[in-house]
Amino acid sequence: MNNRDYASVVLNELHHTLSKIDIQKANEFVELVDQAQEVFCAGAGRSGFQVKGFAMRLMHMGINSYVVGETCTPNIRENGLLVICSGSGETKSLVNHANKAKEVGAKIALITINPESTIAKLADVVVEISAPSPKSAKQGDIKSIQPMGSLFEQSEGIFMDISIMMLMEKRNLDSDTMFGRHANME
Template identity: 75%
Template sequence: MEYQEYANEVLQELKKTLLSVSVNDTSAFVDLLLGAKEIFCAGAGRSGFEIKGFAMRLMHMGLNSYVVGETCTPNIDEGGLLVICSGSGETKSLVNHAQKAKSVGAKIALITIDPNSTIAKLADVVIEISAPSPKSAHEGRIHSIQPMGSLFEQTEGIYMDIVIMMLMERKGMNSDTMFGRHANME
């Protein structure tokens, strides 16, 4: 296949996965984000890269957001929300984070392929992205020409950007108001 054919196929896959996400679950996720005192973001591997971008955008909005595992991340408590990106929902370190958050009364939101995973059972909101992954026992309904969990990882990144746009609308913000919090020591 040529570049244009690959690009077209990837775009079609992304359209299918993004449009398969539950509107009701997304609304509940946005409500959790708006109601949280602090938002803690966790993921491993490529999902970890995606969730860091989400934490950054939350910070640009003026929300108290942190990346779990960073040295300046405070403790989570009852007013906190833990957002986890995990295709399998079974990554041991992320399961541990979810269990800790639950034990202190924090809320949990999970973005995953498997809505029946260990973390999903602990979560207050589960966002299912139907995509294939070699690490998930739950095979998504949408198949991909891309390797490994690429479709899930791409979709979760774009999904979180859409959630940011929904938050912006709810908070009456635009890109200009957010840019005022952009890093200036680069």
């Protein structure tokens, strides 16, 4: 296959996974983010990279957002929201973060392949992305030509970008307003 062939297959895979996301769960996710006083974002590996991008866009919107594990991240409190991206929903460090958030009364939103996972049982909302991953007990309903969990990781990133657009609409924000908060020390 050539570049265009691969692009076509990958875009079809993304369309399949994104169109299967439960609209009600997506709306609940956006509502939790909108109502939170602070949003804490956690993920491991490539899912961690995706959720860091989400934290950045929340900051651009003027929402207090933090990446769990960074040195300047404060403690989570009752009015906070922990957003976890985990294909398996079983990553030990992320399970620990979810338990701590639950202990203090914070809300938890999980983006995952496995809605029956340990973290899912603790979460207030679970957004399921139907994609394959070698680390998840539950596999999505699509076979991907991409390696490992790539389809999940791409899908979660796009889902969070779509959630940002929904929040922008809800808060009457535009890209120009958000760009005013873009880093000026690059």
